[in-house]
Amino acid sequence: MEMAIEKIAAIFYLIMGISLMVRPTIWLNYIDEIRKEKPTPNAYALVHLLLGLFIIVFHNIWVMSPTVIITFVGWAVVVKMVIFLLFPKFLIGLLPKSKNLHTMARIEGIIFSILMFWVLYRNYSVVDL
Secondary structure: HHHHHHHHHHHHHHHHHHHHHHHHHHHHHHHHHHHHOOOHHHHHHHHHHHEEEEEEEEOOOOOOOOOHHHHHHHHHHHHHHHHHHHHHHHHOOOOOOHHHHHHHHHHHHHHHHHHHHHHHHHHHHHOOO
16 A cells, blocks of 8 residues: 555656646746635645645655655645645745746756656565565
């Protein structure tokens, strides 16, 4: 079960990471939607909250291996989405100045893509004996 959750989460966040690298403008428009207090960001937050809760309920594994990356991501997503749903303006205030947002989105995308690719590689290439 844990390996299946790792694969689902890693594929999901790998796609998100690639999206951040390739199309950061979409995510910056999303930030504008949050500033305008439109309902779309709440739907996005709820999807991520559900995935994060799924991860921490079924994959709360704290060992020194790539497995912990998924657990950490699950907890980070839950904390971030709870803060977002309760205090969206607080998270917006933590963002860098607008001229650095494209760069930050791409850097986040690169980091997420590398980490998730590593988790997927480990899951599909390592066989436990």
